[in-house]
Amino acid sequence: MHFLPCFQTNAGGDYIYAHRRGRKAPEWGLEDKNMNNEMNxxxxxxxxxxxxxxxxxxxVLAGVLYVWASDLANSNQQDSPDLYQYRASNHNDNPSAATDDALMVLEFMQAPAxxxxxxxDIQITGADGVPHTCKTDGSTDCTITQYGSDDTFWEKSEVxxxxxxxxxxxxxxxxxFDMKISDTRTGTTLTGT
Structure with a gap:
């Protein structure tokens, strides 16, 4: 037995597929409705x-931004120059050709300890570009005279x-002079004005 294809037209004049063996073609629109459901x-x-x-x-983007922002915040905290601050000013004496002139005054303004x-490590560099290390023991060409209560420490507010x-x-x-003061344990450079 063979089923031969048969095309019939519906009320709108469109062709629909039907079998010749007495099977009735589905109602018009049912095929379309099923097809629309599948497409939907x-x-x-x-x-x-x-x-x-x-x-x-x-x-993923939120995670990447969080890691980036956290890393940025941590790097700023570790290198924060606000931990230590000092103020430098000219000494009252006018420098001469002598080798014992007072050059400047430093005051320790802010520190956690x-x-x-x-x-x-305190270094000054003049116009010649040569750095000179300053020590409290007088062993270098630049000396530090301190006026605090403890000779072992540079104390807050000490001159x-x-x-x-x-x-x-x-x-x-x-x-x-350009001045660089650093904490040799941490590598932190103190900021000054």
């Missing part, structure tokens, strides 16, 4: 997948005088 179901998968992908991408002199020690670092007139 297929289309519904795409928005669901797109939504899941958008949520996943958002979560006093600094041990064994952990402090220091930086002077030449056997070498003419500023031979009269106006001299300009």
């Amino acid at each position: 179901n297929d289309e519904a998968v795409s928005p669901v997948i797109a939504t899941i992908l958008m949520v996943a991408i958002t979560v 006093d600094l041990n002199w064994a952990n402090i 220091l005088h930086i002077s030449e020690n056997g070498e003419d670092l500023c031979n009269g007139g106006s001299c300009t």
Whole structure:
């Protein structure tokens, strides 16, 4: 037995498929309705997948931004120059061609604790570009005279005088020095004004 295809027309003049063996073709629109449901179901998968992908991408981006911001915040805290601050000013004496002139005054303004002199490196660099290390023991060409209560520490609010020690670092007139003060334990550079 063979079924031969037969095309019939509906009321709208459209052709529909029917079998010749007495089977009646489905009512017009039923095929379309089923087809639309299947197409709608297929289309519904795409928005669901797109939504899941958008949520996943958002979560990944939020994680990346969080890690980046945390790293940025931590790096700023570790290198914060606000932990230690000092103020430098010119000494009242006018420098001469002598080798013992007072050059400047330093005052320790802000610190979480006093600094041990064994952990402090103070260098001044003049116009010649040569750095000179300053010590409290007088062993270098730049000496530090301190006026605090403890000779072992640079105490908060303590005033220091930086002077030449056997070498003419500023031979009269106006001299300009760049100063670098650092904590040798942590590598932290103190900020000054």
